[in-house]
Amino acid sequence: MIQVPFFSVRDLVVDYGGVRAIDGVHLEINKGEIRGLIGPNGAGKSTFIDAVTGRRIPTAGQVQLGGEDITQLAVVARRMRGVSRSFQRTSIFHDMNVLEQVFLASHQAQAKDPERDAVAILEELDLLQYADWRAGDLGYGQQRRLDLALALVGSPSVLLLDEPMAGLTVTESRDLAQHLKRLARERNVTVLLVEHDMEVVFGISDRVTVLELGKPLAEGTPDEIRANPKVREAYLGSAA
């Protein structure tokens, strides 16, 4: 494993008007690592992803990818460098058909064979039979998977997933977890996984970071986190 952190965030601060949602977060992830990011509702997990992907401009701090400072880059420029994300509140193209939009995303990510890439992803996420459906007509769970497909397509180098398992059935989330694991191991993709499903988070993460009220509460291996009394109290409770 490469030891220089591939992806790092330093002293990140994000404000919403007067509210400080992220308050000095420091995070380093190696290439090919799966990092779990957990914390109570409103801890700032989604905000963190927003700041990293350019949806929100941080008040202070730095985001680096492979040694390059990408803090000020536009969304599109980040995507060109392989930063890809999914959304907590499903964000898809309702009026387009499923294949068309995944193909478009794949093409934009400069995949070598966008068509095959798109089909492969749909296959993987069990969406291929809906390829010619209008996305807005899909069921909620399928829309969640489509959102995920838009994030996964086109070999991203950093994948930030905001509660991807929400809305999936138990088997579906298990399959997805395996897929993420393969991506990380085989294609060296760096994954930041925000998820409330502790079984999944502890099952596939290399390390886990816990946020609370915008500040890091703890970081460690899944076992360490599970055992951490502070985390148990603030977040896990009976889930530990």
Added chain:
Amino acid sequence: MLGISIFNGLVYGSLLIICASGLAMIYGLRRVVNFAHGALYMLGAYIGYTLSLYLNIWFALLLAPLAMGMIGVLLDKAVFRPLQERDPLSVLLVTFGLLLVIEDLVRAFWGRGSLSIEVPALLADSIELFGNPTPLYRLAVIGLGVGSMVLIWAWLRFSRTGLYVRAASTDPLTTAMMGVNTERVNALVVGVGTALAGLAGVAAAPMLSLAPSMGADVLVDSFVVVVIGGLGSLGGALISAILLGQVQSFGTIYLPGLSAVLPFLMMIAILIWRPSGLAGNRV
């Protein structure tokens, strides 16, 4: 010249704010871009004309807005409410259709010619202001503008219904969840908005002339006001109406060549600077 210019700007600004605040309120609650608003202004003026013939202008000023208010409630029940699930563009088109219908109805009832309402005798005199004789009626129009704004503000700020209106304009569902019959609030607001259009029409009539097509100019100016102010925002509309009145008043003196396009240039500049208008999305 300075004093009288500010004064003149205020007169037109007052008319505009009465008319535009109605437009803003309807947009705020119904999210309807009401193209019929100018026609309603015109209809108000004509109803006022007839009332002033049979009764007198004071009754006209009182009763015409009332009648328009009822028309507004009807409009909400018959048009806006059934179409509330439809896309805004369709509703916009329906209000455009209404505009055509209202204009022709007025032609059918009152004819195509220009009509006029006499300035009420009580206000026919002038007083000396900034060294110029100034018609009392114009002062009264400013008074009416200020008065109705204060009333609306007080209504929205301090009354129970006003609270519901403000709540419903940001979050209709939660407001309803608390037991507020939001449909009734909507009807009320469209009624008040329409009444304001009518009031502006009657108030303008003694200064301008009545013609079926008189709504169009006011409509565009009102749109400018409402959009510059920030759609749906009363405070924003107030500021931009006053601004627009002053821009026109001073523009005619200092930039006569540009005076007609000034409001539009102002709107372009403000929208490019702040796409959601002066007040953003607040009410």
Added chain:
Amino acid sequence: MLHFKYLLWLAVGVLLPQLVGSATLMSLLTQSLIYALFALGVGILLRQCGLVSFGHAAFFGISGYSVALLMRDLELGAASAIVLTLVALAIVAFLLGLVVSRIPGIAFGMLTLAIGQTVYLSALKSRETLGGADGLNINWPSSIFGLDVRLFYDPASMFVISWVVMLVTIYLLDRLFRSRFGSITSAIRDNEERARFIGLHVMLPKAVVYALSAVVSGLAGVLSAIYTGFISPETLHWSVSGTALIMTILGGVRYLWGPILGAIFYFFVKEYVGELTDYWMAMLGAVVIFIVVFAPNGVSGLLMQLQERRQKRKQDVIVRRMEVRS
């Protein structure tokens, strides 16, 4: 198959003037066709970007003025004046589009209204060059693009010319919007934020569509200027933009030909209710309301719905027959 369809439509357009006996009807059709192209311009902006323009009359009118001026003051030939006008229009509209298409929703409509009115008022004031409120007579040379100018004056032949222009425009637009560019613009209209997150630049395509829509409307303006030989500021007024928008929405924007149908529908309604009463505006208003209420996707949507239903009924009949046989 696709090309066959266009050839078929081409034949329809060429034959139609032969079938229509009445010169009045013919001139009505020609009129509506020119406006149809104008509405198509407004329609593609609405369809591909979800943007509602209240200012397209500016493009419609400016192109007429521009051609007139280029011929009068620079003494260009008609063809080069037209081409130059459309190219210039594309560039200007593209740059304008980069600025204005950032503004979302109804504010965009009002912004375009303001720009359109500024153009209108300026033309009204320009007495020396543009003839002010009285307008300009355009003196066309005896032939345009190698066609005798009289062909452009006669409703029947002008109908065919406009028809061909329209078909070519639709064909090209259809090709374009079926390509990746079409996917890109619909993605942006659908969900601009997501579009950025899959790596799409969102301003550029919008500006391109804006420019395209301006050019299509401008093309209609040129046709109108040739057909009428006259141009005046009224053409630039916002109510003209409004009319084009009504046509567009009446027709529906789901299909490219929706606005075209809308324009024809509009003219015919106006024409025939106008004969019934002096109060044609009220009648037109009533028809507009009726259509919006009962046909959410416009006339074109209604037609397609009817056709689908008929096809279904046909299928039902076939199924039933087969059942009976077996």
Added chain:
Amino acid sequence: ASEKDPVRIGAVSSMSGVFEQQGQEVLRAIEFAVEEANAKGGVDGREVAIEVADDESTPDGARRSAEKLAREGHNLLIGPISSSISMTLSQNLDRWDAMYVVVASKLDALTGKSCHARMFRTNHNDVMDLAMMKEWMKTVDEKKFGIIAADYTWGHGSTEFFEKTAKELGKEVKVSLFAPLGTKDFAPYVAQLRDADVDAVWVAMVGRDAISFVKQADSFGLNDTSRLIGHALIFQYLVDATGDATHGVWGNIGYGADIDTERNRQFVAAWTEKFGRVPTENEGQAYNGVQLIFEGVKLAGSTAPGDVAKALEDAEYESIYGPALMRGADHQLQIPNYVGEVAQVDGKLRPVVEKTYPISLYSTPSADCSI
């Protein structure tokens, strides 16, 4: 009488839009003239048929309506108000095989640079009006003038003329203001005029703007200190819409019920019988225009627009203005012109003719016109 072709008149005027009130007057008079002619057994033994259409006050609408009328055979066109509409119709007369009589547009180019073999004007044009106004100004005492004009072609033309004339006559123009079309609040303009302390104000405005201006000028007491002199201002519709505010306003008049000719007395009598009031300027002018068509049909013995037009070249006939000549060189009807004042007649305010100026004042036909 019925075996001959009927005279088919296409009346295009404004039933909606900014000119709708004038359009209404024009149409009323055209219909009156047609009824009157039919009641008298038609024209040249022909019945007169009329078809009416709305020009929506725009050139585009006018062209659509006129084309429809013309192509349906009602190709003797008459009626639009604005000059831009007249311009666009003239461009199409050959195409539609139609003829057009201008009754209200004043732009000189219509009988100048843009004149047309099938277009005739029966009202006065700007050049005629201004020539008369200049003559009249010589008799006016006021020395210091202000100008307020509509901010478009015609208003600027009027202003230029008046500024020039004032200079020649040794009068002073202290302030010239232009109000954009559609101005609603004239207070800033009135304030400037008052500030300039002038004896009289030259007013060149039209339509609703004119109404608003006159009303507001009155409410600010401008009339008390400065006399209003109107260029194409004092119409009946203005008087009706402003009431007392126009009392005592002077200006040029294109037609007045007081014109003292045999035919006008008949016309006014018939009109008064039907409508209970005398005809207005627009009504008189429109009536006069229809008479020209009748004259042409009689002279040509045909209703074909080409024939009628040819027959009208240099035709002389008895009009409500007295003997009139349709000058062949530019198709401008040669009739006297008038200055008048809004005054009380039988308890009603209306423009009254005070001075008549003879045809001899007018310049020769425009050199720009070649028919």
Added chain:
Amino acid sequence: MNTLLSFDKVNAYYGNAHILHDFSIDVKEGESLALIGRNGVGKTTFVNALLGQAKVRSGSIRLGRKESARWHPYMPAKEGVMVVPQGRCIIANLSVEENLLLGAATGRKGYWTVPKIYGLFPILRERAHTPGTALSGGQQQMLAIGRALMGNPTLMILDEPTEGLAPVIVDQLGDIIRQVNEQGTTILLIEQNLHLVARVSRRYLAVEKGSVIAEGIVDPEQIEQLQQFVVV
């Protein structure tokens, strides 16, 4: 005991998405009931069906004496049912106090008044005139509860009130809900936090895939048994 609210085989939809399947529930006067279940099983949809926001295609909803399949959002409040919505839905352009007053829109008289609410949540008095959304998440939750209480409800429905709250505040919340229940208000608590359920509820219903799959009495000693219904 009277039944305050009952769902009888309700099938509810968002558009064409079938969310509630033959959903049945009875809420008895005075009780404290919990509705538990994982994310996305349809708990909020149950509330939305009651408010007419999810389309009920079959089955019926009875509230007091009224029975209907189509409810307008303002009607439950008129019948004395106040909802503390998921996500709180504090109205941004109203001050804290105005948000409270909005809760009294039905005009039902009873124990709760503004001073009483301030007594319950002193922090709200301090912030009475600041915009409602300038409060922290926990404070907003208090405001939402206070607002619902202002309607003097016979039944109060709380949709995941602990979301985003610090554990200490969750403890407080439990006390308050119990207190309100003892005051005579029926409580329907929608929750995934079983600790809270254990503290305030006496009966539970478990929801899975849009239907009620189990119900029973809450035994605070054996709360782990309910674990299966909320954890994947």
